[in-house]
Amino acid sequence: MNPAETLVKIxxxxxxxxxxxHVSLLHNAPDYNLxxxxxxxxxxxxxxxxxxxxxxxxxxxxxxxxVDCDGVILATPNETHREFALICISQGLPCLIEKPLAxxxxxxxxxxxxxxxSGVAVLVGHHRRHHLVxxxxxxxxxxETLGKLVGGQLTWMLKKPAExxxxxxxxTKKGGGPIWINLIHEIDLLRYFLGEIIQVSAMVxxxxxxxxxxxxxxxxxxxxxxxxxxxxxxxxxxxxxxxEGGSGENPNISETGHGGLRVFGTKGSIEFPSLTEWHHKDDxxxxxxxxxxxxxxxxxxxxxxxxxxxxxxxxxxxIRGKGQPLVGARDGLQSVxxxxxxxxxxASGSTEQILTA
Numbered sequence: 030m031n032p033a034e035t036l037v038k039i040x041x042x043x044x045x046x047x048x049x050x051h052v053s054l055l056h057n058a059p060d061y062n063l064x065x066x067x068x069x070x071x072x073x074x075x076x077x078x079x080x081x082x083x084x085x086x087x088x089x090x091x092x093x094x095x096v097d098c099d100g101v102i103l104a105t106p107n108e109t110h111r112e113f114a115l116i117c118i119s120q121g122l123p124c125l126i127e128k129p130l131a132x133x134x135x136x137x138x139x140x141x142x143x144x145x146x147s148g149v150a151v152l153v154g155h156h157r158r159h160h161l162v163x164x165x166x167x168x169x170x171x172x173e174t175l176g177k178l179v180g181g182q183l184t185w186m187l188k189k190p191a192e193x194x195x196x197x198x199x200x201t202k203k204g205g206g207p208i209w210i211n212l213i214h215e216i217d218l219l220r221y222f223l224g225e226i227i228q229v230s231a232m233v234x235x236x237x238x239x240x241x242x243x244x245x246x247x248x249x250x251x252x253x254x255x256x257x258x259x260x261x262x263x264x265x266x267x268x269x270x271x272x273e274g275g276s277g278e279n280p281n282i283s284e285t286g287h288g289g290l291r292v293f294g295t296k297g298s299i300e301f302p303s304l305t306e307w308h309h310k311d312d313x314x315x316x317x318x319x320x321x322x323x324x325x326x327x328x329x330x331x332x333x334x335x336x337x338x339x340x341x342x343x344x345x346x347x348i349r350g351k352g353q354p355l356v357g358a359r360d361g362l363q364s365v366x367x368x369x370x371x372x373x374x375x376a377s378g379s380t381e382q383i384l385t386a
Contacts, residue, residue: 130361175294206242
């Protein structure tokens with residue numbers, strides 16, 4: 030393996046919804062070489078034939094082959110992440126692991142420790158941090174453009190089709206559900222923007238779909254800096270208020286022009302991802318004085334595969350030893366801990382504390 034070569038050779042393990050997007054990106058971009066697809070499903074072999082790369086049923090078969098590879102994307106079910114990641118790391122292969130890093134914090138911690146002890150890097154697929162608009166909001170918050178942070182309000186409400194569950198019945202069982210599958214993306218952004226989350230209190234319902242997992246949830250969170258956050262999510266209620274609708278980044282979800290996050294500070298508030306800011310004329314303004322809106326998006330494209338493309342650039346730099354993961358394994362671990370705490374709160378009916386060490 031020679032990561033110094035111009036074309037970085039990357040294999041994709043798992044050819045589901047997100048795996049196919051990675052395959053397409055790698056196949057169509059001139060800066061990378063898609064070197065293999067690993068997935069036991071029949072459709073994966075056909076996909077490999079279409080893009081002209083070798084196909085393997087199992088990861089062990091690929092690793093014992095003579096296919097040259099510099100890094101691996103793991104887009105497999107959550108419960109496989111620990112096993113596959115540790116195998117790849119033992120082979121010296123940097124990994125881009127799709128979110129969540131693992132299906133539980135014990136497995137996530139094992140990946141972190143193996144990566145750190147071996148020096149083989151792990152990038153976690155919380156790709157939304159790679160949007161330029163995410164970096165723009167982060168910069169505004171760090172400069173305290175909104176003043177001191179007060180709180181955040183997150184809405185993620187849309188309706189998934191029946192076939193979404195029919196083709197992946199794991200989504201109806203423990204480890205599935207919109208908290209693990211969807212909210213964890215938002216958890217990563219909330220931590221990135223507002224601070225480390227240290228407490229959660231949550232209620233869920235499965236009254237609409239009747240699955241073993243939730244279809245709707247309400248969560249309250251507290252950050253270590255004192256910022257508080259409220260969140261509501263559901264995958265059975267049509268609405269325009271979700272990150273996908275505001276960004277147009279997901280080809281399977283219609284763009285609505287409305288995002289799902291609002292951040293509040295002592296000098297103003299801002300909507301994300303539109304970056305529409307609300308503030309009074311001066312810092313002495315209050316509820317009795319006019320409030321104005323101002324948009325700050327600039328030239329920040331969000332549609333198509335912008336974030337996945339930027340993430341792949343980051344992964345290539347990591348493989349070449351020219352950069353660090355924007356979302357490292359420890360970040361992935363912490364988001365898993367938050368989601369675990371949410372489920373513990375549901376079970377206990379109490380506020381749960383979150384380990385940050």
